[in-house]
Amino acid sequence: MPIVPALLIWSAATAVPTENLPPIDGALLPVGDACYTVAGTEQDNSAGNVLRRVERFDDKRLMITIVSRFNGGPLLASRIEVALPSLRPIRTTEQSDGETDLSVRYHDDRARGTVRGADGRRRTSEVPLPGPVWDDETIEFVLAALPLAQGAHFDLPVFHFDRGPGVTRIDVRRSVLAEEGGNGPTTAWEIEASTRTDMTINFLVSQTNRQLLAVDVGGVRSTLGGDCSELIH
Secondary structure (H helix, E strand, O other), X not given: XXXXXXXXXXXXXXXXXXXXXXXXXXXXXXXXXXXXXXXXXXXXXXXXXXXXXXEEEEOOEEEEEEEEXXXXXXXXXXXXXXXXXXXXXXXEEEEEOOEEEEEEEEOOOEEEEEEEOOOOOXXXXXXXXXXXXXXXXXXHHHHHOOOOOOOOEEEEEEEEOOOEEEEEEEEEEEEEEEEOOOOOEEEEEEEEEEOOOOOEEEEEEEOOOOOEEEEEEOOEEEEEOOOOHHHOO
């Protein structure tokens, strides 16, 4: 099936009614760098690090940057310019070892992107959007800007240029004590997010400053703390 008709059908099936969109306040996000260590398969061994950075351009825009390297692999970097306070995407760039694999510009009803294929050639296309969406790569930032409370549930319409539209279901499970990057225990929200692939991702978010403390994806856990100096440019 051609990509545009296929996405139109998928969009209709996954669209979240505008009146049900979650209230998001991007001003709640802590600005600055946060380094995370990804646990390795052996005890006391690290599989790599993830740098999450939030920069404020002005009173209308933030830049979200996620840089990672695992097991000596390529340096992966995603940069997503988002609107304040909604955190809806304006433009996204994804790179591998400095080569741009994906560049997307968002509009109200469509996204226009350029993708680098396996043959190295770049192809530009435009796809419709089902309505307001958030970039798939910013879930951990967006959920930290929600009105979090025990038992709260949110349906977040998401989009990625390669994967198309979807809905991430976010549930705030309970309040727990968690480590805050070596600074001792702090009260955190335990949050569960179900993705388009039916994978469940667990997050810990500080109740005091909305800092992301830990992420668990399929048993692979990353926690706040570590050395991201090799990822910073």
